[in-house]
Amino acid sequence: MVDHLDGRALSAPADERLHPLALAQPSLIGRLNLKASDARDKARNMPLGEERAEAMQQAVILKNAAEMLRHLGGRGN
Numbered sequence: 001m002v003d004h005l006d007g008r009a010l011s012a013p014a015d016e017r018l019h020p021l022a023l024a025q026p027s028l029i030g031r032l033n034l035k036a037s038d039a040r041d042k043a044r045n046m047p048l049g050e051e052r053a054e055a056m057q058q059a060v061i062l063k064n065a066a067e068m069l070r071h072l073g074g075r076g077n
């Protein structure tokens with residue numbers, strides 16, 4: 001149920017469990033953040049160059065995926 005500032009309460013959709021984001025695994029955001037952190041640490045230990053830049057880009061992509069899922073209402077913060 002959602003409480004609005006004017007005091008009215010609106011009911012939630014009939015079956016929230018069927019929403020695609022609700023079907024995400026509870027720990028998905030945490031796992032994405034962990035993978036992003038591991039990828040970033042690995043990339044930082046690489047010598048400067050194109051391979052390191054690509055590894056850092058992959059770390060950023062993983063972190064962005066976790067943030068997008070969190071902002072879109074995914075579970076498992």
